[in-house]
Amino acid sequence: MDNKLSETGKSWGLTTVTRPGAKRSMSRAAICLGIKRLYNYAKDNPDKEFLIAYTSNSRNLNGYSSKEIKQMFFFTTSIPDNIIFEEDFVKL
DSSP, X not given: XXXXXXXXXXXXXXXXXXXXXXXXXSOHHHHHHHHHHHHHHHHHOTTSOEEEOOOTTOOOTXXXXXXXXXXXXXXXXXXXXXXXXXXXXXXX
C-alpha cells in the first residue's frame, strides 16, 4: 500500500493501516516513510504548524503502542520546529 500524506483543510492523514481494523498491517518502515514525508512537507511550509495528536496513553487503533509510535516519529534528529507534539508523548 502506498503511504500517502494528504492535506485536507487543516487536517492531515498519515496512513498507519491498510484498511480499518487491520492492526499492524503497515510496517514500521512504511509508517516512517509517511512521517518522513510529513517532516519534508513541514520543512517546506514553515508558516504552518503540525500538531501531532498522539499522547502517552493514546488508544491506537493501528495496533502499535504509544511507545512504538513515538519511536517512529523520533527516528531522526532533524524534526522540523513546526512539528508540535503533546508534552507527555515526548516524555514517554
